[in-house]
Amino acid sequence: MAEDPNCLICASDAVLERGTAFRFEIPAEPRNLPAFVIRYQGKVYGYINACRHMPVQLDWREGEVFDLSGHFLICSLHGARYLPDSGLCIGGPCRGQRLLPLTTKEANGMIYYVKPITAPVRPNPESTE
Ligand code: FES
Structure with missing residues (x-):
């Protein structure tokens, strides 16, 4: 049976419009990745916090x-x-680059991130095994 790709982050009401980000960690090796979700113009967005x-x-x-205007995320x-x-990034030393996004999903009053689907490992066609 396939693993459920949806990982619960928090309840929807924990992430308010242009409010405090909800921080969480994504399990990873060698260490977990810090991440957050925000709500902006009614929609939830998630990023690696880096x-x-x-x-x-x-x-x-x-x-x-968020910065004081509530329209930008600021380092x-x-x-x-x-x-x-x-x-x-629209201003600052990394202008033109992007925060690493997470796929998020909001359903039934909860917010989830959706684990990336990794391609199955294919055998090397040139392998003699
Ligand atoms: S470390 Fe974020 S702008 Fe320099």
Whole structure:
């Protein structure tokens, strides 16, 4: 039986419009990846919590990733600004790059991220085994 690709993050009401991000971790090796979900213009977006300039988390205080306007995500270290709905950096030292997005899903009052589907390992056709 296939593994369920949906991983519960939190209840929908834990992520308010342009409010504090809900932080969580994605299991990974050698260490878990910090991530967050936000709500912007009614829709939930998820990203790996790592600036594209340097590998630091964006928050200036835990879960605080929006700037004062509420229309941009901002890195607390050097001020890179990202569009909340695409992760595109539109100002700062990593302009033109994007936050790493997560596929999210909201259903029945809950928010999930959807694990990426990895392609099955195919045998090498040139292998003699
Ligand atoms: S580390 Fe984020 S802008 Fe420099």
